[in-house]
Amino acid sequence: MDVAEALSSRRSCRGYLPTPVPADVVERVLALASHSASNSNSQPWQVHVVTGAAKRRLTEDLLKAYEAGDRGREYDYQPPAEEWPEPFHGRRQAFGHTLYAEALGIGRDEPERRLAHHRRNYDFFGAPVGMILTVSRRPRQGALVDAGLFLQALMLAANAEGLATCAQASLIDFSPVLRRNLRIPDDQLIVCGLSLGYADRDHLSTRCRTTRLPVSAFVTFHEAEDEYCGT
Template sequence: MILSGIDSGFRVTRKGTPMLENRTTITDGAAVVDEAITSRRSVRAFLPDMVDDETIRAILSVAARAPSGTNMQPWRVYVTKAEVKQRITDAILNSGIRAEKAEWDEYRYYPDQFFEPYLTRRRANGFGLYSVLGIGRREVDRMRAQHDRNFVFFDAPVGMIFTVDRRLNKGSWIDYGMFLQNIMVAARGRGLHTCPQAAFAPYHKQIRPVLNIPDEEIVVCGMALGHEDTSKPENEFRTDRAPLEEWVTFAK
């Protein structure tokens, strides 16, 4: 799926920013945007086909239109390929630190103890993925091996590491989430897929020297970017979403 400005009802300004032309094209534009959002998912197996720098730059430029408090734009991105990406992989996998022993000492992504409804959703996600891979609930070594595929960026040709200045506050982290979503949606518009990966965060000590990341920056997450390998069973897995009735209140 490649979404073009001509077909989508968008026009491009002189600076390259897509804009809806008029009320008539809003319907068409909404369909294009909705398709990019709903077709986004975490792909866990990629083809080796390279993504050129021009495409990566275009995706990041569009994503940077994300809103941020007083336009601070708190994101910083390290784009890696080939040898540099492999050095990140080697630094993590050769560290001997298993995922269950990794230290979340910069920030904590998950609660110390899960509770409902989040526990059930988390389990459904894990069991669903392992099921399509044929991994049993007691096959711990196979589970670990699958988790470690994070650190090869699921074989994607492009791996990105995202950081934020530790002196910033929670509002900037909210802004960051919108920026990351923009990247993933912009990638879909170009026929590409992604996988956002918090798994990299506790390995910041291994990643820092490879990318020369300053101490004042916190590693937020990584992200794989590339073309989906549709032959792999893990890419058949689909997550569901809770119905609106469970989480929306129309206040009166």
Template sequence: MTATTPPMSVSDALHTRHSVRAFLPTPVPRDTIEAILADAAQAPSGTNIQPWRVRVLTGAALKRVVDMALAIHNDPAQAAALEAEYSYYPLEWTSPFVDRRRKVGWDMYGLLGIGKGDKERMHAQHGRNYCFFDAPVGLIFTIDRVLTQGAWVDYGMFMQSLMLAAKARGLDTCPQAAWIHYHRQLAEMLDFAPNEMLVCGMALGHADPEAVVNRLRTERAPVAEFTTFLEA
């Protein structure tokens, strides 16, 4: 966004934001990142506890984390030993959730020309998570272990605010649950305090407009499908 570009409405930011899985190497200035985080920090939280803590990875620090994660991802023995600290997805999938999950997966693989059963290319695509999809900025989010479910709801509002603030500045993001399997490694590399728990990661940068994978758009259920109006 330039000085002559009209500001983006919240509605436009909501409708144009999507998870980007290929970024340009274009750097994001630190003051821009700080401004995005300052905007995100306006998110509400119960009794104003502000449960978020963020580590911003760029340059050599980003490369060290990427190299660590890819080395493990590409080593079957090490990858098999990974264990997430919490379950992001349900232990038992039911409809319509499993149907939506499958659709977005096959839509993405279809764009990339990855056929069913092509485990090698699926593995490589999943590994793209661990280089933050080549974004110049990786964000790692943590929370204090003393906090409970309400604070995680607050955290979601913070992350959504961050993604919208980035979009308003012409930047894109991809929130990444894939990082939760690397909580031990990240805790050691990034000096987590004993009470810190990994929430997830996020890629931040300029979307690559030529990348086929960035054509992916996920569907949303109509309002009538998830809403009940009670008027009497």
């Protein structure tokens, strides 16, 4: 798979087969992701990988906190649903409609079914491998850029191996559980979770197809209007 295909065919997967992912494959995609660029090659990322009994224990703890409403997000990852500004609010609504109504067949008037789907985040959507990505707080906010590059590289490397992924910010709603369970020290900022495994192509969620804006919507080309060419 070339880079263009890896980029354009990657999509978030929310339904996995129970088929285990061989440890050497997991290690290979992590090694590939480690080629990501980072500020002064600081490589501030850390990854916690959970499989088998460790994943079951983590899911059990997360769901216990979920049922108890015992949330504990440690930083302002995103605005509350009602405070998203335009144009992002509209895009978020469109995504919600694509996933819930079009793919999963869940209406706006079915909050319980919506919650049941959301709850599956905490089982990594049934994927055999769960990951928690953290970055050191010490290099400051720039480390989050490096973490984003690492995350994208990880998802592309997995795609090229025939594996599916879904980045999961929903996991940071339960950061204290993640810290306790995985012994994540305070100087590590929890960035997000990631599901990794083989896609269950029969799962309804695989019908979710997101769209993208054209280049003209997000790029401003500054062309030289005279002899001055910036040299």
